[in-house]
Amino acid sequence: MSQSRKCLTTAAVLRRSALAIAMGAALSATPVLAQQSAGSINGQARAGDRITIVNKAVGLTRTVTVDKDGGYVVSQLPPGDYQVVVTRSDGSTRTQTVAVVPGKGSVADFNALDQVIVTGSAVKTIDMKSTESATLLNKADIDRIPVVRDVTAIALLAPGAVRGDGRIGNVPSLGGASPAENAYYINGFNVTNIVNGIAFNSVPFEGIANQQVKTGGYGAEYGRSLGGVISVTTKRGTDEWHGGVSASFEPASLRGSSIYFKNASTDASKWGDWQAMNRPGDFDRRKVSAYAGGALVKDTLYGFGLVQLQNERTRWYGINTQYDETNKTPQYLLKLDWNVTKNNLLELTAFNDKTERNRANFKSPQAYETARGDDLGTDVYTTGGATQILKWTSWLTDDLTVSALYGVGRYSRSSIIPSSGCEYISDERGPEAILRGCSTQTTVGDPAAKDKRTAYRFDVEYALNAKHTLRAGLDSEVYLTHDGSVAPGASKSWWTLTTLAAGGKLANGYTNATGATQDVVSVRYFENGGDFRTENSAWYIEDNWQATKNLLVSVGLRSEAFTNKNGDGVPFIDVKNTYAPRLAAAWDVAGDGKLKVYSNVGRYYIPVYANTNVRLSGRQGDWTDYYQFGGSFSADKLELPALGAKLGDRKMNSDGTAPDPRTIVDPNIKPMFQDEFIIGFQKALVERWSGGVKYTHRALKNSMDDVCAFEGAYDWARKSGKYTEAQARRIGNTIQRCFLANPGKDLTANVDLDGKHELTAVTIPAEALRFPVKPKRTYDALEFTVERAWDKKWSLQGSYVLAFSKGTTEGYVKSDIGQRDAGIGQDWDYPGLMEGSDGYLPNDRRHTFKLWGSYAATDEWRLGANLILQSGRPRNCLGTYAGTIDTQSINYGSTSFYCMGKLTPRGTAGRLDWTKELNLQATYTPRALKGMTFSVDLLNVFNARTPGAIDEQSDNGINSPRPAYGQPDANSVQQPRRVRLMAQYEF
Known part of the structure; x- marks a missing residue:
């Protein structure tokens, strides 16, 4: 200065x-x-x-x-x-x-x-024009924060972001929405995998220049999200050549112990007191990135390239199996910027995030020990793929700017399972499930499973005058999905051994009248697959109006269209004109840029994910038979349980044929959407300090899910006097196959009433389906933030959020049971499953404190810290349905809100413990070695291992306790203490 x-x-x-x-x-x-x-x-x-x-x-x-x-x-x-x-x-x-x-x-x-x-x-300042709830961190900011180096971990720093259920995936819940309802972008291109919304393409971490997290209030340009928008901008070449090499190492020797959870008592009557126990197992990661960027043609063509090499190894030891998994897949990023003329810019982004994990599986002669038994084969899992993005920007006049973007993104979901011929046999008669036989996976995916997105968008911006800036745009996405999965083994079934107490009742209605406990084998057949197409398009228009000198008003309208096709290319979802208005305002109170009051209201839609194509419109066979356990297992490596008498009838979910697409969806169906209201203020305090307060209200206004309730539809038709007994049964059967509708609203179905292949539209009143509740999800949050901007000496940023997430449905996933079937989950299948469902939802974390900052102790040493404290999620006690609303919910096993025969409403079984995690960092930039940086990050300093989710299923049948109830979910437990060593040289 x-x-x-x-x-x-x-x-x-x-x-x-x-x-x-x-x-x-x-x-x-x-x-x-x-x-x-x-x-x-x-x-x-x-x-x-x-x-x-x-x-x-x-x-x-x-x-x-x-x-x-x-x-x-x-x-x-x-x-x-x-x-x-x-x-x-x-x-x-x-x-x-x-x-x-x-x-x-x-x-x-x-x-x-x-x-x-x-x-x-x-200097960071208050953006007086923004009405969004957004957190932006550049690469320098991120480097000063001791945090896991991935997109999700950075997103979790934003106020209103909480970690989703680990069984769903490594994805956040933003603003009370489910973890499957976010949108992910790289350089303006949508990279969200919309099979079920819980995966996305990503660039190597060292290639990130900025990451922005929008948790609400975004304008008409954005859609296809009810949670938030996570946007990454990559590094690019500049006029001067710069480059470097970065290496990081997370040694297994400096990592906290692997753990498992064991019941404290061997007395079955006291099961439920789960204690963490150390066991062998470790994780080791090495990454090396080399990158360079500069002017390929001065003032005209610029390039940036990065190659990342990695070597990850995980060794895991279970109760009777173990694996040794490695990942050595290289990844890359290329960014080219061509100034075609002074008013025209062409950008190319190309990257590949393919990851291939090789998992060598073995039997373990002893539980949780390193001794190695029989080789079960090496499974190979491939995810990610290549993405190319081309963007053109043209400043046609001083007032008119246009841009066009075209991109192709690929995502593999391939798996090669050598043990696919082995039956999957889970013995759950004790407090810990034992995997028998030679199977290594619960489900065998199609080795060729993959997705391809082809998309374009066009945006135009015109400064009409000093008062109005108009923006408009349109975009289109075509998503091709090849998918399929099958239960392993020749029988294509899952075999599960459980105990059924005297008087206990199975999911198919069988009651144990023997007077003694029975050992039961359930054999569930499952297979589906096919090729599917999903098409999404949208247009928007927006006026940013300078209403007064200090007041900005933004008025926008967005309209989206969703088309989903079955395996034969026939649409079964074809929705157009989903109008979503947006209105926002920002007021510079004194006109000096020191106090901003802002507010916005808007409606947001989300597409029908491709998972619905696969599970609802494709060919799927799903049924279960129950048998008395014969008391022994085969002597070969399959270890098949001997089967005794069959217990009750077959429980049929789907018979393996593809349905007529006209008979599986309400022709008047509307996609899922929510309304949002935000009001808040930001205030510049003393030098470099600012703070803010914000209130957010979100309400789900329309839900979309499959309904399978035969009884209500059949009884209504039979009693209406309009239909014969045979016609009433056909109406009920149409719904029973599982029918995509808007729960809580009247349902219209195309029914072949007389068996002549002529369809008639039949409208069933919502109340006839007997659901005891309507779809509801609300999120109310009060957010307090404070920030002290970095001045090369120190910085601090913190937030506290008081949030309430309540309703009858989580949304596109069901974390209660770890279900990832976006759009066709268990909710709303039968009325009894929704009894007691109104309460605090899985993403309800009542209190969240986040605080991070850095301090330059000298011109060579910098220290950093990151603290997150978060209250636990609500607990449920789920069980076999024992109510009287319907006779079908019992078929779903231990997944209703009846706990050991007693109605126990959602979230009333207590809460999990608080999650507490402190990370520390020390960075050394020696004057004598210009360009060198050494950093040590200590993550989870106190080695906290709090579970984020537990097994909430309490029984194996009515009045038959399930030993695994309350067991912490291994995927949701906090990662152990670990040390990350980093070295970087830049020129």
Whole structure:
């Protein structure tokens, strides 16, 4: 700043006040909401002035004329530092330097003083134009935070973000939505895997330049999400060549022990007191990244490339099996930027995140010991794939900017299982399940399972005048899915051994009348698959209106269309014109950029995921038979249980044929959507400090799921007097096959009433289906934030969120039982399953504290810390249905809200413990080795191992206790203490 001060001719007081205005200029500049990968610059000057912005690093220059009201805007700018120069009619010039970041507007205002230079990259300011709930971290910010280096861990730093159920996947719940309802973007391209919404493509972590997390309030440009938007911008080449090598190592020797959970008592009457026990097992990770970027053709063509090599090894030891898993798959990123002309920019992004895990499986002669038994084969799992994105940006005039994007993304879900010929046999008669036989996986996926997204979008922005900036756009996505799965073994079935107490009742209605405990074998056949197509499209229009000098109003409308096709290419979902209005306002209260009050209301839709195509419209066989256990197992490696008498009738879910697509979906169906209201304020406090308070309300307004309730539909039709007995039964059978509808609303079904293959629309009143509740999910949160911006000495950022997530349905997943069947989960199948379902949902974490910061102890040493405290999720006690609303819910086993025969409403069985985690970091940048950085991160300092989820299923049948109830879920337990060593050299 010393050089800039020499240029000032005004008093020091004026300089300081002008600096404050330049950092957080009021709403008097024309606003713009940029795309995920671009930003903008706007501000005030004199009418007729010429504004020139220059980013020498990427050879970009733009010139615009200030309009008659004194405003200007330059949009669709790549992130980076820009020099903004105003040239006036007398030839004099004034200069500012600002930082442009993705998705935000930076301000360069020239009405305050003769000349000022502000280095925007050094100071974070309140964005007076934004009404979004967003957290943006650049690579430098992330490097100062001791945190797991992946997209989800960074997203979890945002207020309102909580970790989802580990059985669902490594994905966050944002703003009370289910973990499957987020959208993920890389350089503006949607990379969300919409088979079930819990996977996404990603770039190597060292290639990330910025990551933004939007947890609410986003404008009409965004859709296909009820939770939040996670957007990554990659690094790019600049005018100067830079590069480096980064290496990280997480040694197994410095990692906390692997654990399992064991009942404290061998007395079956006292099962449920689960204690953590140490066992062998470790994890070791090494990563090396080499990268470089610079000008391939000066001022014209820039490139950045990165290659990441990795070596991960996991050794896991279970009660009677073990595995040794490795991952050595290289990954890469390439970014090219071509300034075709001074007004046209072409960008290419190409990356590959393919991961191949090789898991060698063995029998264990002793529980939780390293001794190795029979070789069960090496399973190979492949995920991820190659993605290419091409984007064109053209500044046609000072007021008109257009951009077009085209991309192709691939995602493999392949698995090769050598033991697929072995039956899967789980012996659950004791407190810990024992896997018998030679099977290694519960389900064998199609070795060729994969997805391909082909998408384009077009956006246009026009500054109509100083008051109105209009934006509009359209996009289209075509998603091809090849999927299929089957239970392992020749029988294509899962074999489960359980105990059934005297008087206990199985899911198919069989009652144990022997007077003694029975050992039971359930044999569930399962197989599905096919090729499917999903098409999503949308258009939006938005007006950013400068209503007064200090008040910005944004009015937008978005419309989406969803088409899902079965394996024969015939649509079974075809929804258009889902209008989603958005209204937002931001008020600079005093006009000095120090206090912003903002609010927004909006409606948000989510697509019908491809999982619905596979499970609902494809060929699927799913049925279960029950037998008395014969008392022994075969002597070969299969260890098949001997079967005694068959117990009751077959429990049929689906018979293996593909249904007529017209008979599985309500023709009037509406996609799932929610409404949102946010109000809050941000206040600039003392130098570099700011704080804020925000209230968020979200309410699910429409649910979509499959309904299988035969009895209600049949009784209604029979009693209506309109249908014969045979017709009434056909109506009931149409629904019983599992019918996609909007629960809580009247259901229209196309029914072959007379068996002549002529379909008649039949509308069944909602109340006839006997559901005791309606779909409901609300999220209410009060959020407090505080931030002290980094000044090369220290920084601090923290939040506290008081949140309530309540309702009858979680959404696109069901964390109660770890179900990931987006759109066709267990909820709403039968009325009895929803009895007692109204309560606090799995993502209800009442209190969440987050605090992180860094401190430069010397010019060579920097220290960092990251603390997260979060209250536990509600507990359920689930069991076999014992109510009287229907006779079918009992077929679902231990998954209703009846606990050992007694109705126990959702979330009333207590709460899990608080999760507490502290991470520390020390970074050393030696003066003697310019460009070198050494860092040590100690993650989970106190080795806390709190479970985030437990087994909530309490019985093996009515009044027949299940020993595994309450067992912590291994995938949801906190990771142990670990040390990450990093070294980086940059030139």
